[in-house]
Amino acid sequence: MLKNWQIPEGIRDYILTISLHESDILRQIREETVKLPYASMQIPAEQGQFMAFLAQLINAKKILEIGVFTGYSALWFALALPPEGRIIACDISEEWTNIAQRYWQQAGVANKIDLRVAPALQTLDALLSNSEAGTFDLIFLDADKENYFNYYERSLQLIRAGGLIIIDNVLWSGKVIDEEFQDTETVALRLLNEKLYKDERIDITVLAIADGLTLIRKRS
Template sequence: MANKTLGIEPKLYEYLQSISVREPSILKELRQETANYPMAEMQIAPEQGQLMALLVQLMGAKKTLELGVFRGYSSLAVALALPDEGIVVACDISEEYTAIARHYWDKAGVSHKIDLRIAPALETLDKLMAEGQGNTFDFAFIDADKSNYDDYYERVLKLVRPGGLIAIDNVLWGGKIADENIQDNRTQKIRALNQKIYRDSRVNISLIPIADGLTLLLKQ
């Protein structure tokens, strides 16, 4: 987990942000508030939020999916980039975290674009499939519990339309992913999914070394 891009020395990172990150004031306010929270590293970096917003705009997305809301930074970044009729189906299990998210969505005037589902994400994804929403999402962001990453990937792949984009967060996992001596469950799950995606002909891929590593997948 990282709320800034890994592997860049502080002075260069400060420069990168100063000449490239156009962070809306509402996102900056949320990020600064979260910085004082014990789990602040769970929030995505501002340069990652900006990249996701740009991708959503570039593809003209209207229907998006998010697994793992936390305090709402990524969903807010995407919602701000969507047209007024756009929607983010946002999945999380925490009423506590998402209460902060709701506050900022309201403050930003984008609450009407966000459909928050409080339930285990796998249940929500299965329900979306049962409702006939397969192949209808333009964009999906996976940033929930790592032990279920493979299950999320397979379900999201069914929900995203051909030509749609999937973004998977934390694929570099603080650098632990490259250390074979680290064999805890979450690291092994991410490592296995990275290998699976590399071999998966159903998608075109690019791993972007931004924040904690973001894999982009274009569904065939």
């Protein structure tokens, strides 16, 4: 999966040299993950720092992450949150999230992260049933693409007015503009992008960072 959209490697290296502040524990989890199967699912360091920066900008205290993998993005968020901040992290893999929990413990932020190992739609529905609608400051969506729209609709209920939803992989290595690609993941992303553009409940902007990020602000 393309990780730095249309940015020459030399320019990316320079950007990282002058901007990236990645702690040792973050570097360790990233470097371990690179050696694993499905390593391409991990976000790049500059995306993690950018999202943590956004969390700090909006003074986020309650975050929902849909799709954890080995916990790199959740760790960026947890380190950016204030002491009372909390993350609910959703994933279906005990194998990958066991790695995540090991690093969260080492970083001293495990108390901030409530891991829910279950189908994410099940977890989101439980949160809604538990009267947590409108209580999240930031939601990061990076899971199975076929369910993106379902995740989005529930996320829109869970996020507070003025809160931020971040959706990953919206450019999908350019496949979204190539009609030759009709696989379920590409079609789902293409349809989601079209629906978000027309959704009057939100304000959006799309950034060509990593594999494409859509930033969504929920209107009041």
